[in-house]
Amino acid sequence: MTSDGENRAPAPAGEAPLSPERRAFVVRLSLGLMGLAAALVAVPIVGFLIGPLIRKFPDIWRPIGKAENFSVGKTVLVSFRDPSPMAWAGVTAETAAWLRRDPSGEFTAFAVNCTHLGCPVRWLPDANLFMCPCHGGVYYSDGTVAGGPPPRPLFQYPVRVNNGMVEIRTSAVPIG
Amino acid sequence: MNKVARAAMKIVQPLIDAFEERTGLIKMMGDLARHPVPPDTGWWYVFGSATLVAFMIQVVTGIALSTSYISSSGDAYQALQFITTQALLGNLLRGMHYFGASAMVLLVGIHMTQVFIMGCYKYPREFNWVTGVVLLFLTLAMGFTGQLLRWDQNAVWSIVVGAEQAGRMPVVGTMMAHFLLAGKTIGGATLSRFFAFHVFFIPAIIFAVVGIHLFLVMHDGISEPPVAGEPVDPATYHQKYDELIEKRGVPFWPDAAWRDVVFCVAVVIAIVVLAAIFGPPKLGPPPNPSLLARDPAPDWYLLWYFALLALIPHKMTTPVILLAPLVGVIVLLIVPIVSNTGERHPRNRPWAVGAVIVIVMMIATLWVEAIREPWSPDFTAQPLSAGIVGVSEGPIANGAKLFHEKGCEYCHQISGNGGHRGPDLSFVGDRLTKDDLTIRIMNGGYNMPAYAGNLSPQDLEDLLIFLGSRRHPGSAASGGK
Numbered sequence: 001m002t003s004d005g006e007n008r009a010p011a012p013a014g015e016a017p018l019s020p021e022r023r024a025f026v027v028r029l030s031l032g033l034m035g036l037a038a039a040l041v042a043v044p045i046v047g048f049l050i051g052p053l054i055r056k057f058p059d060i061w062r063p064i065g066k067a068e069n070f071s072v073g074k075t076v077l078v079s080f081r082d083p084s085p086m087a088w089a090g091v092t093a094e095t096a097a098w099l100r101r102d103p104s105g106e107f108t109a110f111a112v113n114c115t116h117l118g119c120p121v122r123w124l125p126d127a128n129l130f131m132c133p134c135h136g137g138v139y140y141s142d143g144t145v146a147g148g149p150p151p152r153p154l155f156q157y158p159v160r161v162n163n164g165m166v167e168i169r170t171s172a173v174p175i176g
Numbered sequence: 177m178n179k180v181a182r183a184a185m186k187i188v189q190p191l192i193d194a195f196e197e198r199t200g201l202i203k204m205m206g207d208l209a210r211h212p213v214p215p216d217t218g219w220w221y222v223f224g225s226a227t228l229v230a231f232m233i234q235v236v237t238g239i240a241l242s243t244s245y246i247s248s249s250g251d252a253y254q255a256l257q258f259i260t261t262q263a264l265l266g267n268l269l270r271g272m273h274y275f276g277a278s279a280m281v282l283l284v285g286i287h288m289t290q291v292f293i294m295g296c297y298k299y300p301r302e303f304n305w306v307t308g309v310v311l312l313f314l315t316l317a318m319g320f321t322g323q324l325l326r327w328d329q330n331a332v333w334s335i336v337v338g339a340e341q342a343g344r345m346p347v348v349g350t351m352m353a354h355f356l357l358a359g360k361t362i363g364g365a366t367l368s369r370f371f372a373f374h375v376f377f378i379p380a381i382i383f384a385v386v387g388i389h390l391f392l393v394m395h396d397g398i399s400e401p402p403v404a405g406e407p408v409d410p411a412t413y414h415q416k417y418d419e420l421i422e423k424r425g426v427p428f429w430p431d432a433a434w435r436d437v438v439f440c441v442a443v444v445i446a447i448v449v450l451a452a453i454f455g456p457p458k459l460g461p462p463p464n465p466s467l468l469a470r471d472p473a474p475d476w477y478l479l480w481y482f483a484l485l486a487l488i489p490h491k492m493t494t495p496v497i498l499l500a501p502l503v504g505v506i507v508l509l510i511v512p513i514v515s516n517t518g519e520r521h522p523r524n525r526p527w528a529v530g531a532v533i534v535i536v537m538m539i540a541t542l543w544v545e546a547i548r549e550p551w552s553p554d555f556t557a558q559p560l561s562a563g564i565v566g567v568s569e570g571p572i573a574n575g576a577k578l579f580h581e582k583g584c585e586y587c588h589q590i591s592g593n594g595g596h597r598g599p600d601l602s603f604v605g606d607r608l609t610k611d612d613l614t615i616r617i618m619n620g621g622y623n624m625p626a627y628a629g630n631l632s633p634q635d636l637e638d639l640l641i642f643l644g645s646r647r648h649p650g651s652a653a654s655g656g657k
Contacts, residue, residue, distance in 0.1 A: 008514050013199070026466065028185035031393075034199040042363065049355075050353060050355065050359045052355070052359040052360075052365060053351055053354050053355060055359070055613020059500040066626075069400035072252065077243070077466075077468065079466035082363055085363060085364065085367065086249075086363060086364025088247075088248045088249060088250045088251065088255075088364050089249050089250055089363045090249055090251065090364075091250070091253075091462050091463060092249040092250065092332065092362050092364065092366065092463050092464070092465060093362055093363055093364070094464050094465055094466040095361060095362075095465050095466055096467075096468065098466065110611065112466075112468055113336065113340070115281065116340075116486065117337045117340045117341065118333075118337050118340035118467075119336075119337060119470075119471070119472055120333060120468035120470055120472075121468070122469075122555065124583045124586075126581035126582060126583070126655060127439070127582045127583035127630070128321045128630050129583055129630075131553050131555075131583065131586065131623055132553075133470070133471035133552055133553060133639060134471060134472065134473075134486075134552065135486040135551050135552070136335075136486075136551045136552060136553055136587065136597045136623060138623070138624075138625045139644065143571075146620065146624075146625030147620055147622065147623045148623045149486075149490040149493055149624045149625045150495070151494070153492070167626065172354070172360030172361060173336060173339065173353075173357065173360065173362065175339065175340060175343035175349065175350045175353045175354075175359050
């Protein structure tokens, strides 16, 4: 057979073109079936991608250290593990908080994230201030905004003393 | 042709003919390569193909790197160290991928500017401008996600910064932030998500949009160089363009394409040479979110935006984060809608040229500021030396010590030492009285914390004496202005 089809077999004599109604029907049928197939594939994909959003975030109290080991009035950096770290998370499962033992004996745990854009704030013990390296946000020792762009005080983690052990409740990365 | 070549061709030619008869690919490629284009396109038209070449470099170097990269939060850092220090040519390959990314961002910006300045986006090429805008933002998305795959401490904190910005969106902000993090914290799933975005999702979209972009280049033809006084009129444009192509058109290959080849090869050489000389960006400390000694910043192509967020009034942060990208997209998309006819030559479009100059100057200024980072406290500031203070004991010396310990020096400079966040205090004694200084120190200000309750009366007095002593040589000995 040549490329211009001169030897092409003739079309079967009995095959008539589709009527307009039937053509409209098969168009709708085809589009519907394609949409169904796309949905069948897309639903599990989208569900898989948004899975982390609906996965339950367990509340776990992580032990930080014996209460007696924390000096009154001192603010120190403590680190602890995520509530449900994946086996391959490595060091990324670590998280941190600034923990202070108040003169009353109570503990306060501040998130390390600046409330401006989430950068890691540092504690300056001599100045009694938290400072953010990114855009110069400053917080007082109680976490309230002292200057710069942060829109709100530092977030705090729930903290308790359980059988003499300071425990911090794991929480999500604080978002605006 | 020698005998061996003739004999070889006798065998190969029938195979080529058979392949061509069944596919038509050789003729199609030849027709594409030799399609007629306007004359005198010159060197301004090379940036689109150079951007494509930079993208292809990213694809091939990225594929090669992926053979050793491990998209696991716990292992990626070690894999990167292996690629950089042990794998054969791994350091060069990482460098090529980095400079290829830089070239792609730079070239897509130049290409877009050239298209805008020369009015190439006007009728009938409006939709191709739209695909170009999409490609611009996809390129920036590739840059950001690629930076995060450099899985060190900067990457981890950059993701947090990105999530925080997504979190500013009303209603769905927190959900968007957790979508980016692939959970509610940085962890095992975070890197895999960005790896998938960088390697599969975004490149797939880029390939599709580049395909449409190139199809439209063929469909509408390469835009002819603009001529002053010859405005675009949709009623007559096609007739004029067809006449131009018919009478004076030249085959793209090789008449016009040789310049693309020369420039693209120069781009490739530049990428390889820069990678060989400078190498890839150094890996920072491991990606441990509990290590805080980090000042996260994006790579250079987004650094200007980071500077913008630092310099705007604080209350504008959320509106700028939410609206600036949106406004940018909308402005770029409506360009061909509001201005798709009329003059194309930049000589007769002063507003267009002015807009480009203003935008380039704005971004350049923000870049310069981003490199200086005057808003960032200087945590490396050392205590002022006795030579600068002038004495080594007494209230002035104690005030200088407090100036460092209380963090003043992180934001204020004295005699070249300290940060730039606040005013330079080298000669503050000449311009502020003791009362002025007291009010500022105790009450704080826009960016400055209030030190009331944080300084003992004696410390405050010593600090005031020290600051009062910061005067120009020869000015009054004490007491301030």
